[in-house]
Amino acid sequence: MTAAMKIRNLHGWNVTYEEAGKIQEDLREKLVLHDEGVPGDIRLVAGADISYAKGEDLFYAAVVLLKFPELEIVEQSSLSERVTFPYIPGLLSFREGPVLLKAFEKLKMVPDVAIFDGQGIAHPRGFGLASHMGLFLAIPTIGCAKTRLAGAPRNEAGNRPGDYAHLILNDDVVGAVVRTKKNVKPVFVSQGHKIGLERSIEIILASCRGYRLPEPTRKAHLAVNRIREASDG
DNA sequence: GCGACAG
DNA sequence: ATCTTGTCGC
Helix, strand or coil: CHHHHHHHHCCCCCCCCCHHHHHHHHHHHHHCCCCCCHHHHCCCCEEEEEEEECCEEEEEEEEEEEEECCEEEEEEEEEECCCCCCCCCCCCHHHHHHHHHHHHCCCCCCCCCCEEECCCCCCCCCHHHHHHHHHHHCCCEEEEEEECCCEEEECCCCCCCCCCEEEEEECCCEEEEEEECCCCCCCCEEECCCCHHHHHHHHHHCCCCCCCCCCCCCCHEEEEEHHEEEHCC
C-alpha cells in the first residue's frame, strides 16, 4: 500500500471545488470497469469507515481486513486527523479520502478487494469515493452506499435478499440497488475500480450476515466508533 | 428558478 | 456524518 502515497502527493488535495470536479472527470477515464486483478478466489476483503463529532474537524478512520468468506477480522488499522474540506455531494472523496488512504497505508496485508461506504461510478461524474480510492490504492474496490446519489433504478428491486435492480444514469448501467435483507431498504452497489458490476454484487451479498450492511462496512463502523469514544470524544 | 443532494 | 427517544414490526 505504499505506491498510493506517491500518487496522492502528485495529485494534491488542496483544490477548489471546481478543480476537484475536473480532477474527477480526468481520472474517471483511467478506471478499469471489469474484473481485472480480482482473484477468482478472494481471501481478504477490506471495509473502511469514518467517524467524527458534529461540528468537529477531527476525523477518525478505521480499516478492517476480513478473511473471506469467513468474514473474521484478521487485521485493522486506525488513525485520527484534522479535515477541513467540507461535505459537498459529489466531492466526498476529497473530504474522507485522505484520511482513509492513510489508514490503508498502515496495513501490513493488502486486501483482494475493498468496500467503501459511498458510491463507485454511480456518481454525477462517474467517479465516487470507491472509484477514487481504487485508483489511488491500485486495488479492486466496490462502492456500497446506504442512499442514492445519482441514477435511478430501472425497476423496483425484489424483496428477497439477493434481489436487485440496475441503476441507470444517462442510459448506462452504473450500479444496482441491492436487497441484502428482507423487508429492509436496499443498498446502492456500484463498481469502483478493477471490477465489474456483477462481481461487485456477488461480493457484497457474500459479505452480508443477516444485517443490511456487509460485514466489512459494519465492522469498520463499529471499530471506528469504538475508537472515537475511547479517545474521549 | 426549482429540486436533488454519498457521508 | 452527527444528535437523539421512543416506537413499530418481524
